[in-house]
Amino acid sequence: MSNLLVNSQNGHISASQRIPAIARPFVSERAAKTLDIVERFVEEECIPADAVYLRQIGQTTEERFNAHPAVIEDLKKRAQELGLWNMFLPKNHFKEGAGFSNLEYGLMAEYLGKSRVASEAVNCAAPDTGNMEVLAKYGNEAQKRRWLDPLLQGKIRSAFLMTEPQVASSDATNIEMTITRDGDSYVLNGQKWWSSGIGDPRCEIYIVLGKTDPKNADKYKQQSVILVPKDAPGIAIQRMLSVFGYDDAPHGHGHVTFTNVRVPASNMVLGEGRGFEIIQGRLGPGRIHHAMRSIGAAEKALEWFLARLNDPRKKPFGEMLHKHGIMLERVARSRIDIDAARLAVLNAAVKIDESDAKGALKEIAEVKVLVPEIHLEVIDRAIQAYGGGGVSQDTPLANMYAHGRTMRIVDGPDEVHLLQLGKNENKRGAAHKTRIEAQTKKGEELCRKYGIEVKDVLALDRVNGEKSRL
Numbered sequence: 001m002s003n004l005l006v007n008s009q010n011g012h013i014s015a016s017q018r019i020p021a022i023a024r025p026f027v028s029e030r031a032a033k034t035l036d037i038v039e040r041f042v043e044e045e046c047i048p049a050d051a052v053y054l055r056q057i058g059q060t061t062e063e064r065f066n067a068h069p070a071v072i073e074d075l076k077k078r079a080q081e082l083g084l085w086n087m088f089l090p091k092n093h094f095k096e097g098a099g100f101s102n103l104e105y106g107l108m109a110e111y112l113g114k115s116r117v118a119s120e121a122v123n124c125a126a127p128d129t130g131n132m133e134v135l136a137k138y139g140n141e142a143q144k145r146r147w148l149d150p151l152l153q154g155k156i157r158s159a160f161l162m163t164e165p166q167v168a169s170s171d172a173t174n175i176e177m178t179i180t181r182d183g184d185s186y187v188l189n190g191q192k193w194w195s196s197g198i199g200d201p202r203c204e205i206y207i208v209l210g211k212t213d214p215k216n217a218d219k220y221k222q223q224s225v226i227l228v229p230k231d232a233p234g235i236a237i238q239r240m241l242s243v244f245g246y247d248d249a250p251h252g253h254g255h256v257t258f259t260n261v262r263v264p265a266s267n268m269v270l271g272e273g274r275g276f277e278i279i280q281g282r283l284g285p286g287r288i289h290h291a292m293r294s295i296g297a298a299e300k301a302l303e304w305f306l307a308r309l310n311d312p313r314k315k316p317f318g319e320m321l322h323k324h325g326i327m328l329e330r331v332a333r334s335r336i337d338i339d340a341a342r343l344a345v346l347n348a349a350v351k352i353d354e355s356d357a358k359g360a361l362k363e364i365a366e367v368k369v370l371v372p373e374i375h376l377e378v379i380d381r382a383i384q385a386y387g388g389g390g391v392s393q394d395t396p397l398a399n400m401y402a403h404g405r406t407m408r409i410v411d412g413p414d415e416v417h418l419l420q421l422g423k424n425e426n427k428r429g430a431a432h433k434t435r436i437e438a439q440t441k442k443g444e445e446l447c448r449k450y451g452i453e454v455k456d457v458l459a460l461d462r463v464n465g466e467k468s469r470l
């Protein structure tokens with residue numbers, strides 16, 4: 001047994017043995033075996049390769065955004081030898097994937113979330129995953145052959161361009177980019193930002209949301225999604241945005257302008273006016289993939305936390321940190337938080353498997369809000385234990401925190417999901433009021449039946465030791 005895989009006092013308990021009891025009935029034998037291979041691949045090959053990747057990117061901005069680290073291609077070959085490829089495409093909905101359910105992939109994605117390079121190594125990295133789903137679900141045969149095939153083979157990468165700097169883009173009806181029909185072409189004008197992945201030299205295709213019919217009375221029919229090759233004349237990357245100072249190279253996040261960008265009319269996906277439907281279809285699974293990886297990242301933060309508590313060189317006030325009770329309480333809370341959040345994620349995955357992302361809107365929204373919260377909280381506790389080192393480049397924690405913080409904004413900010421959840425929950429309010437009133441009335445009737453005088457209908461229990469006067 002490799003030392004790299006030791007995860008308890010008793011040595012190694014494999015990933016498949018650690019599947020939560022509630023999820024076990026949903027996991028096939030093949031998926032359990034693959035999960036163990038994923039764990040081993042991530043822990044033994046990907047996490048050590050993170051250090052190589054970060055160095056192979058280079059130093060200068062020019063180098064960093066033109067980098068194609070050799071280590072990633074070696075890992076991709078290795079992943080394919082191990083049979084780890086495209087596990088994200090769920091078997092119920094796509095024939096192109098590796099044949100796993102969302103739940104099974106969810107368990108695997110947790111491990112992928114522990115390494116910078118692992119998701120890309122197995123061709124399960126965002127935004128390609130969501131983009132491949134769009135093409136597989138809504139693309140026509142020609143679009144699939146041209147763009148989906150090379151994406152599935154990991155030969156090219158892609159970007160998804162929805163957000164715009166001049167409007168509140170969490171409400172996609174605000175999007176202003178115009179897509180105008182002109183003969184056999186469409187012409188695009190406007191600007192986008194936070195176009196993730198656009199910095200990568202292998203990024204060949206942009207999936208762009210814009211408006212074909214801005215005056216349509218139905219504001220959800222104004223938008224369309226169109227495929228734009230990166231070298232279409234008129235596209236200019238104005239700048240790359242940083243995340244708390246990190247450039248996320250070579251992937252990066254671009255601010256891009258489109259000036260009379262012309263693409264063939266055949267690049268329209270599904271048809272004019274179907275854009276809203278497509279982005280809704282894309283964001284559901286994407287949100288849960290982020291959540292799955294964040295659980296793994298939270299586990300990694302806890303591992304680093306525990307490593308620091310057990311570092312004999314560091315003894316504040318004469319004791320190793322694990323002797324300080326407050327730290328153990330934080331460890332315990334982290335364990336509870338991660339385990340609870342994992343169950344919520346797996347539950348959402350099962351719900352998607354049973355229907356589709358639309359049928360699991362509530363569960364997806366729950367994890368979209370819950371997981372980043374616990375993820376950040378756990379990383380924060382680990383950072384605190386490292387003192388100054390925790391916010392420096394000497395641990396992965398600072399970068400993980402910066403990345404984790406974006407998850408409260410990416411794919412729609414918390415507030416949008418909370419509002420939706422709150423609104424839906426509140427729909428039950430009137431029914432609850434009616435039921436509570438009926439129960440109270442029935443309680444009064446029962447009291448009278450038993451000869452109890454009902455003086456104060458609101459006093460349902462004893463207060464301050466007085467006899468209840470119900």
Ligand SMILES: Cc1cc2nc3c(=O)[nH]c(=O)nc-3n(C[C@H](O)[C@H](O)[C@H](O)COP(=O)(O)OP(=O)(O)OC[C@H]3O[C@@H](n4cnc5c(N)ncnc54)[C@H](O)[C@@H]3O)c2cc1C
Nearest residue numbers: 160161162163168169170194195196406410411412413415
């Ligand atoms: C690292 C990163 C990567 C990203 N990658 C991509 C990408 O690849 N492609 C892409 O198109 N976009 C991407 N985005 C953009 C992201 O999806 C948007 O930032 C997000 O949807 C919010 O839109 P906005 O920035 O326009 O904020 P706005 O819509 O202006 O919202 C600002 C704030 O208003 C508040 N708010 C919004 N709605 C409500 C409400 N209903 N009730 C109360 N408060 C509310 C929230 O606090 C919100 O954060 C990325 C963003 C980040 C940070």
